Amino acid sequence: MIKINDKRRLEKYILNHRINEIFDNDIKCFMELFYFKRNEYICKEGEDVPYLFFFVEGKVKIYITMSNGKSLLICFYDDFRIIGDMEMMSVKPATNNVQAIQDTYCIGISMETARKYLLNDVKFLRFMCGSLGDKLDKCSNNCSINLLYPLENRLASYILATGQKLNCNGKSVIKINENLKEISELLGTSYRHLIRTFNILIEKGGIIKNNGGYEVADEEILKKLSADLYK
Amino acid sequence: MIKINDKRRLEKYILNHRINEIFDNDIKCFMELFYFKRNEYICKEGEDVPYLFFFVEGKVKIYITMSNGKSLLICFYDDFRIIGDMEMMSVKPATNNVQAIQDTYCIGISMETARKYLLNDVKFLRFMCGSLGDKLDKCSNNCSINLLYPLENRLASYILATGQKLNCNGKSVIKINENLKEISELLGTSYRHLIRTFNILIEKGGIIKNNGGYEVADEEILKKLSADLYK
DNA sequence: ATTTTAATATGACATATGTCATACCTAATT
């Protein structure tokens, strides 16, 4: 996490996402811009979250770890969202992990400041209720999909959501650059079955193997297979 | 849904659940007490919710129906909770179904009144943020459990959560009185597999068949099998 | 009384997924 001292850029994000409009009070002066490198954690389960964040650019994944050590993907954010909302209200440590899967920018307001000014800001509280409601709605929807669709569909969706676009000799290639064991845990399946399902996607022409890694071969095929999960 | 004109009872609920303490304004005068018979709907997907409800006694189940017609259990409420919170914020119709599975009492405030007074009530908005945060936390947790445990465990939990306690010749018996097809849908499984799993629970001594219906034979066995789901 | 319908139940088989043993490769360690 690196603080970016770029007033212009901060202003740009505030304008683009109309962040000023969600507060009664002008608290622009308390806002700081932060950069998270790909793979870096924005918050970790069990740890205090030092800032209330407004996610403004990049992509993050949210996952939970269970008491038996297994972890499971909850969802992705790739559009404007609040991070740290639950922690702000409950003064409890985070219950989920939030990890950047692309270089990511967040606007942060320190938790003390946020609690001091925003817990009395009607406009913001309303916004937060709406935001939490949205999250809850998406969560219950994803939950259903997880239970009702086999891994093949969820994996296709996961690849499209997390695959890294790279330029490879002029061609744009989407690669799966993550540890396969971790992917299997996030998708709530076994390593064995994950590999099996990768092979099925290869058979169906959605992906290919290259240099010991997987790459997207046909985005359309994957799109058809992915049933709007993790949206 | 029947309006109960019993000031005393209403007062009792307000006191017990400290409902007055979650508002800055005294809005007791707008509160009405409602009774829902077992199996009755408190809200239905796609329909407007006419009241903001405070669930105070009984038990309800929340489930979602998917575009392909399948439905899936989200959770149960058997403790003080808000119903209609998301609808109040977003002025959208309900996205979930809420159905009483026991005789249930809710305190209701008409949506107009709620929007008029409560959208400016800081204390209430804070409470609502906390409440939505709790729901989100539980949802993501249940979601994980659903994916990580087989039906046997989920069914055991479901039976304990929804089984009806009846007095049968002096003995207390817990019966499963619901339509089995519906149960299978709520648990996100096939009818065939549900029956199979009932039979497994019979083999393990957790339940027995009686008069063509299933009954709990050994609560402890079921408790061990149910991994804290739907709590 | 007969027919129809809905709910319950089961066998047979197919598919989805988990577990375990093991093998291979590469990078790090000794």
Place this chain on the structure above:
DNA sequence: AATTAGGTATGACATATGTCATATTAAAAT
């Protein structure tokens, strides 16, 4: 060079779950 460890890959088999055909029973409709 030999050893170790982590990540990747696969076969064999077991378990979990889905699909389909079909039987049975009880309640509802005619």
